[in-house]
Amino acid sequence: MADPNDPSGGGEVLSQSEVESLLAQVAGQEGSGSVVTTAAAGESKDKDNVQRYDFRHPGFLSPSELRRMRLRHEEFIRALSARLSIYMRLEFSLQMSKIHTVPYKEFAQALPNPAHLSLFRAEPLRGVGILDIHPRLGLTIVDRLLGGPAQSIAAVHEFSEIEMALLDQVVQLILGEWCSHWTGVQELRPTLLGHENNGQFLQTAPQDTLMLALVMDAKLGDCSEKIQLVLPCSTLEPLIRKLGQATDVVADGPRPVTASLKWNRNFDDVPVPVTALWDDLVLSAREVANLKPGDVLPLAPQSPRCVKLRLGDLSRFQGTLGTAGGKWAVAVTEAVKGNLSY
Secondary structure: OOOOOOOOOOOOOOOHHHHHHHHHHHHHHHOEEEEEOOOOOEEEEEHHHOOOOOOOOOOOOOHHHHHHHHHHHHHHHHHHHHHHHHHHOOOEEEEEEEEEEEEHHHHHHOOOOOOEEEEEEEEOOOOOEEEEEOHHHHHHHHHHHOOOOOOOOOOOOOOOHHHHHHHHHHHHHHHHHHHHOOOOOOOOEEEEEEEEOOHHHOOOOOOOOEEEEEEEEEEEOOEEEEEEEEEEHHHHHHHHHHHHHHHHHHHHOOOOOOOOOOOOHHHOOOOOOEEEEOOOOOOOHHHHHOOOOOOOOOOOOOHHHOEEEEEOOEEEEEEEEEEEOOEEEEEEEEEEEEEEOO
């Protein structure tokens, strides 16, 4: 009778190469897994090429869509920073902290208490968005609007009606700037719905709704806090779809030779000196030195019809001299080509 402890008794002895082959097969099975495809068919794939999917935190945006959203919102932040600086007459620094998706429940639980939450709609999109401005930053903005030096408020208190109304002006400016950055994709109209000071009382969406949150680091004076612009992903779906279609058309079509100029709204409130002059009167240096009050300078009959309008130091238009409402006026007749500086 063969001894069971004897490896040579009654059993097949494997060579070293066969043992290594078996070990390689076992390692290959451990490194691969069975994957079910959309066609309900199973196939084996390398585990290194399989990514886990978190059904509790589903990804709404593909990497390309997230990149488009990031680029568009970086442009929005730069424009908003410039516009708020002009509005405050003080540098208002804004930088993107992050843009990500987060469940509504987690977003509401992470809000500070007290908070200053502005609820809004971007018509005609469905869903309610939330603009979260830290109360300390909100009070500093109000202090600046009232003529203060924009020093950080040490004690945070509940907003009064006057402070709320002043801060709403800034909220409308932020929402208007965000909507204007989607003009090429879809016309949007911001509508302010109300306010809330506690995230636990928010009921603008179901708890499991996926939200897209844009987090910005804001600095005004010596106050540095965060601003969050949060909207349901389902609300942004039409915009993302149209944005992707527009990008595909540009990528597939021929590149335009020239691009149409678009007015930058950041320059709306920039003052520009405008002067009117004509240059057909020539005097010698002696005649200029002998000028005195009461002298009459003869002008050519066509002089009132050849008035140049200067914007800053550049002559840009030509017009005709006249009056309007009891004041001197110039009627613009044509644009001057080139960068004339005289």
